[in-house]
Amino acid sequence: MRYQVKHITKYKYANKVSHCYNLANLMPRNTARQTCLESRMIISPQETHANKRTDYFGNISYHFEIQTPHSELTITAESLIDVAELRTDLNNDLGISYADALKLLKEMPSIDVIEAREFCLDSPMIKVNQELIDYATPSFSLSRPLYTCVEELTSRIFTDFTYTPGFTNISTPLSEVLAHKKGVCQDFAHLQIGCLRAMGIPAKYVSGYMETLPPPGQEKLVGADATHAWIAYYSPEDGWIEFDPTNDVRAGSKHIVTAEGRDYYDVTPLKGVIFGGGKSPILEVSVDVARKPEGVINR
Numbered sequence: 108m109r110y111q112v113k114h115i116t117k118y119k120y121a122n123k124v125s126h127c128y129n130l131a132n133l134m135p136r137n138t139a140r141q142t143c144l145e146s147r148m149i150i151s152p153q154e155t156h157a158n159k160r161t162d163y164f165g166n167i168s169y170h171f172e173i174q175t176p177h178s179e180l181t182i183t184a185e186s187l188i189d190v191a192e193l194r195t196d197l198n199n200d201l202g203i204s205y206a207d208a209l210k211l212l213k214e215m216p217s218i219d220v221i222e223a224r225e226f227c228l229d230s231p232m233i234k235v236n237q238e239l240i241d242y243a244t245p246s247f248s249l250s251r252p253l254y255t256c257v258e259e260l261t262s263r264i265f266t267d268f269t270y271t272p273g274f275t276n277i278s279t280p281l282s283e284v285l286a287h288k289k290g291v292c293q294d295f296a297h298l299q300i301g302c303l304r305a306m307g308i309p310a311k312y313v314s315g316y317m318e319t320l321p322p323p324g325q326e327k328l329v330g331a332d333a334t335h336a337w338i339a340y341y342s343p344e345d346g347w348i349e350f351d352p353t354n355d356v357r358a359g360s361k362h363i364v365t366a367e368g369r370d371y372y373d374v375t376p377l378k379g380v381i382f383g384g385g386k387s388p389i390l391e392v393s394v395d396v397a398r399k400p401e402g403v404i405n406r
Contacts, residue, residue, distance in 0.1 A: 121385030129379030133184035193359030211343035226309035230369035243302035265355035
């Protein structure tokens with residue numbers, strides 16, 4: 108599947124900003140199931156200095172500095188991405204058991220396994236505790252296939268929790284999400300990652316977009332899409348496998364990856380420092396994910 112993604116972020120300030128330094132994680136990365144064909148950043152006012160690099164986690168980070176005084180800032184990310192279809196002919200119930208996965212994760216000397224172990228550790232926004240262990244444990248049995256354990260955990264989060272925009276923010280602790288059974292995709296991804304790490308399974312946060320379609324008979328509104336978050340867990344037998352607990356599905360051809368990290372802290376779409384600007388800037392975000400015919404390349 109080929110997608111054109113346009114992500115526009117606008118800031119309006121009460122006072123002039125004299126200069127700013129920013130980091131954007133808005134350029135889709137390549138993965139085993141995804142290839143970014145084109146990607147560009149358009150900044151207004153124009154950057155004074157800009158640099159694109161690959162960060163520690165393999166994400167494409169765009170650093171830019173603006174030294175021109177401004178009262179508005181617009182960051183536009185445009186990308187063209189090919190995403191592979193998810194295979195449906197595999198019997199995942201016959202995969203590696205949870206017990207064997209734990210054993211290989213501990214003993215297997217391969218580079219991939221060693222690097223995956225890092226995602227068992229606590230991260231800035233996810234700390235393993237007894238609450239997470241207690242919630243995750245019913246889905247995990249040593250004799251069950253690891254895939255089935257994770258699939259059941261995904262479904263339980265989808266069933267037990269209510270998607271409630273505005274109930275949480277980026278600093279809401281998992282303890283509150285667990286207590287109230289409410290949140291958004293970021294919260295559910297953090298919750299599942301914490302549960303998997305509590306069970307000894309490496310898990311990481313995936314940030315990106317998900318294609319949404321309008322109700323039958325209605326046109327899709329331009330800019331009505333949004334950023335999304337899901338998870339990937341590591342199997343010593345199969346590598347990284349992605350699940351979306353917000354929608355109770357395997358992440359597939361409708362899921363477009365922008366960045367991956369330990370949690371939201373590592374993949375924040377946009378962050379930085381401004382000098383001036385006053386209080387309470389107005390933020391507007393518009394995201395459009397559109398299918399493109401195969402073979403189409405923008406010029």
